[in-house]
Amino acid sequence: MxxxxxxxxxxxxxxxxxxxxxxxxxxxxxAPQGRACLFLDKQGAAFKGTAYGHVAWAIRDPKNRNHWIWGATENAEGDAYTKPGRNNGTWIQGGTWRQMRGEDQGKRALSLGRYDAYRCINTAGGDLAGAQRTYKQMRDNGYAIFTNNCLTKSIGIFRKYSPALSTAHLPTGYVSSPNYYFYAVLNKARGWERASSY
The missing domain is CATH 1.20.5 (Single alpha-helices involved in coiled-coils or other helix-helix interfaces)
Structure with missing residues (x-):
């Protein structure tokens, strides 16, 4: 005993x-985990025979891994500059990953027929409300081909979503084509997964 x-x-x-x-x-x-993804259309923004690329963005709700918010800036006027307050073609949607890809109907999708590749980074959390406020600012602040475009707006939304995405993780996109940024710049940035076919 x-x-x-x-x-x-x-x-x-x-x-x-x-x-x-x-x-x-x-x-x-x-534990809450956020996720931010950048999508690339390699043939976007063609000018004089050269395609500079176009990007769209998506962020995941850290409290609901099946819910995403995504969008893009499409340069509605097709010019190098759009005045603030005018339509710059910025839009937003929310739903599942399948809806984002257009596999389930009912949402404006990041079309599988348009986007070639995507790459993502995980974050400790994510501020969806802050990102949506930044989206509204980006929607209303016009467009400038080098300094206020689909890429810089995506970066602005990502940074508000997760302030931890500092310059080391998310370099500025000024005067950088989306194609170059997606591959050359993000290849050297911290934390980004390799590009995957979309």
Whole structure:
């Protein structure tokens, strides 16, 4: 009897420790995780025989991994400059990843027929409301081909969504074509996954 007591104590302690470890593991697994993705249309923004590319963006709700918000700036007037307040072709949608791809109907999609590739980065969390406020600012602040375009607006939305996306993770996109930024710049930035076919 005396020998079973220490053994029993060790077993109880082991079970309690295992339970605590399981609780910590499941808590870590359930921790909020955001995700930001950039989508590339390689043939977008063609000018004098050269395609400079076009990008769209998507961010995931860190509290609901099946919910995304996505959008793009399409340069509705087709000029190098659009005055603030005029239609610059900026739009937004929300739904599932399948809806974003157009596999489920009912949402404006990032068309599989248009976009060639995408790449993503995980974040510790994500501020959807802040990103949506920034989207509204971007929608209303016009368009400028080098400094206020589909790429710079996407970067602005990403940074508001996750302030942790500093310049090391998300370099500025001024005077950088979307095609060059998507591959050359993000290849050197921290945390971005490799480009995948869309």
């Amino acid at each position: 005396k020998r079973t007591r220490p053994v029993l104590s060790v077993l109880v302690a082991t079970v309690l420790t295992a339970g605590a470890f399981t609780a910590l593991t499941s808590e870590a697994a359930a």
